[in-house]
Amino acid sequence: MRASRFFISTLKEAPSDAEIVSHKLMMRAGMIKRLGSGIYTYMPMGLKVIRKVEAIVREEMNRAGAIELLMPLVQPAELWQETGRWDKMGPELMRVKDRHGREFAIQPTSEEVITDVVRSEIKSYRQLPLNFYHIQTKFRDERRPRFGLMRGREFTMKDAYSFDRDLEGMQKSYQVMFDAYTKIFTRFGLKFRAVAADNGAIGGTGSHEFHVIASTGEDALVYCPTSDYAANMEAAEAVPTGTRAAPSAELVKTATPKAAKCEDVAKLLGIDLSKTVKTIALTAETETDGKLDKQYFMLLLRGDHELNEIKAAKVPGLQGAYRFSTEAEIEEVYGCKPGYLGPIGTKAPVTIVADRTVANMADFVTGANEEDFHFTGANWGRDVAEPHVTADLRNVVEGDPSPDGKGVLAIERGIEVGHVFQLGTAYSAAMNATYLDENGKPAPLQMGCYGIGVTRILGAAIEQNFDDKGIVWPTSIAPFELVLCPMGYDRSELVKEETDKLYAAALAAGIDVIVDDRGLRPGAMFADWELIGVPHRVVIGDRGLKDGNLEYQGRRDTEATNVPLADIVAFIKARVQQ
Known part of the structure; x- marks a missing residue:
């Protein structure tokens, strides 16, 4: 990709309505553009990040045996009424009517739809287990949308749903998805923690949240540094200490x-x-x-x-x-x-x-x-x-005993980006979704539900990875892995020739590269790419070429490194794969 043929629109200052770091930096980097309250257009630079997030999610979901389909954004009210959520969801559920007066929901999630699909398709235990997933637009009519993509009304989410014949099978499917999520967030290059959670309005019997660790996170995560115990604040058990003392004072x-x-x-x-x-x-x-x-x-x-x-x-x-x-x-x-x-x-x-x-x-x-x-x-x-x-009525505090008896609790901040649920029969029973067991008798399907906030990943990643110059993307989800910054591309034949050679070689090596051929001065050029957060940069100039060197600098590096021209592609490839 050449910058002159791509759409790059950076700002020196964030709009006044941008509140948190990720919102400000995404607006300044030209990744999103506000259309309405909690509704954004994903600009080309931001969409590239979203597509990379989706690609990793798809690869790991497919590898885990999930099967992709695509369920509609608009869903009949009758399905939601079957489970009672039409009334229970409250005003966050956007309700609309068609020209015939029939009611529909603009879906915030798809438990009802996937259960309806499966109850009409699954007849026998021989067809189980199954796991369907899709990546689809969601809409939740938040009372106070804020923080850009972190708490918007329209967003993109991956949700998956497993179906098993019994509790043991459901728990196995749950573990497969838990492991897949661990691989997904590891591949994103983010520091994260999985914590036990409360199921909340979605129902079911057990769940875990996946949080990106960030000091600006809304959620308090409770964990024991000397054991594997971890939970969110809602679910963390407060263990009492000692026994009641005998009275020693008068009333x-x-x-x-x-x-x-x-x-x-x-x-x-x-x-x-x-x-x-x-x-x-x-x-x-x-x-x-x-x-x-x-x-x-x-x-x-x-x-x-x-x-x-x-x-x-x-x-x-x-x-x-x-x-x-x-x-x-x-x-x-x-x-x-x-x-x-x-x-x-x-x-x-x-x-x-x-x-x-x-x-x-x-x-x-x-x-x-x-x-x-x-x-x-x-x-x-x-x-x-x-x-x-x-x-147990209270929030835990730092220093409380860990419920597993293996130390004391610590607390850090996190941003929820994924959630896995053991639903059990909460939806299959309400919607009469059954299968025939080995004895030919109907039994309710055991379900699991697994979500990842695809667009929310962008905000969470930035909240964890930024500095005073801008975004610092992990390589795996950066809009581009490498930017080539030629000094005088339009003035020096040698610079142009070597830049074009390196560009072709990087593409051939499978590196996602962009050449900044806009003719900007070095300061403005570097500021743009530091703001956008491309993790690897190579500067090509006449002076370095005369010495047979190019100048490499990682986004987190404080100084540039001279690399021999003959070694640059192998050098960059090694850095990209780290």
Whole structure:
């Protein structure tokens, strides 16, 4: 490729609406162009990266035995209604009607469609296992699209779906996909971590997320440096330490004027925040025969810990719809304003749910259900009945014991770019997708689901690989592996001749190369390619050619290296393959 025949459109400054590094650099490098909120045109330079990402994904998916097909972007509402997700998905699911008034979804994912395909095609256990995948446009009507390709509304995703006859087969297929994902992200040249995760709205029994490690990542990843344990913050188990001590202090109702937060109480009383207990009031609503029934829950956490809402939603009684209690409900149930709640002396029946750490506490400080007062020296069993439920409710913190007992936990930031799910029969049962077993009896198909955010990879890769000059692409997904920068291509016959020879030789060696024949001055030329992030650069000039050398510089190198002209192709090929 010659730069004069390619479309290159770089900017010195990022548009004002670009927020994070990857968004700014992709806009400046001319890789994407904003069309609307969360919707982008992939410009030629950006599309080259996308195609390289897709090629690696296809190679590894095919190698793992998955079969490619292509499912439609627009899907009939009836399929989504079969699984109940038509209503459950909420406003993120874009709904449209055709000219006949029939409803459709602009697909954010394809579980329903692939299950419909398989239930009409698979009849016998002899046809299993199967794994279908496609790479397709997706649309999710994000409430607040932001960060460029990191949280857009329209994006490209690879999703795959495995079908097996039993749980053991599904778990084998899951492991095959897990291993394939590990190979894919390794080939991308990115630092990544696979972590245990919660299945969330997609359903199923188990899952792992694949995260690109980046200090700017939205997600907190929990891992043990001395073992293989890893999970995202939602799924990481907080292991309690020690056993509850015997009471050693008297229960005292203590004035705490205007101290509604645990931090203020601890400061006022001169104690550590970890000696306090905070209360979170929740209301669970259920409707029976048209009558709304309310149940009240008091969640107790140590003052220095944070509630994990995913864990809270698994508490018996909170697994359906729940919300934070209103101030009016709090005054009715607890007899005081928020900020002074506690498990001792509630006015109305309340289900007390204590985090495991709180259940182990003694002589703790908690609200007295009276404005401007707290109890000090509170103890379970003596001053208040044991909790109705003890559960893991909190986010882990650095230094917590690892759940596998092999060390303590550390936390780093990551960007989710892939997710693998063990769906089980969540969709096959809802859609009556069965096969006939060896005895001729129908049985539900066991499913797995596996996604990679193809376009999101671009943003994640940049968030991990950039400097003050621009993007630093890993070679495997760079728009071009090598750029040739001739000095005076239009003025020196020798430079032009050697540049053209090297260009042809690089192409013959299988190197994805571009020649910058635009006639720019060296500073402007180098700045463009450093911004775009091409990982390997060779400068061809009269002075070096007279000495029989060319100047090579890797994108991360601080200085250039002189390489003999006769050795340059082998030298570059070795660098590209590293």
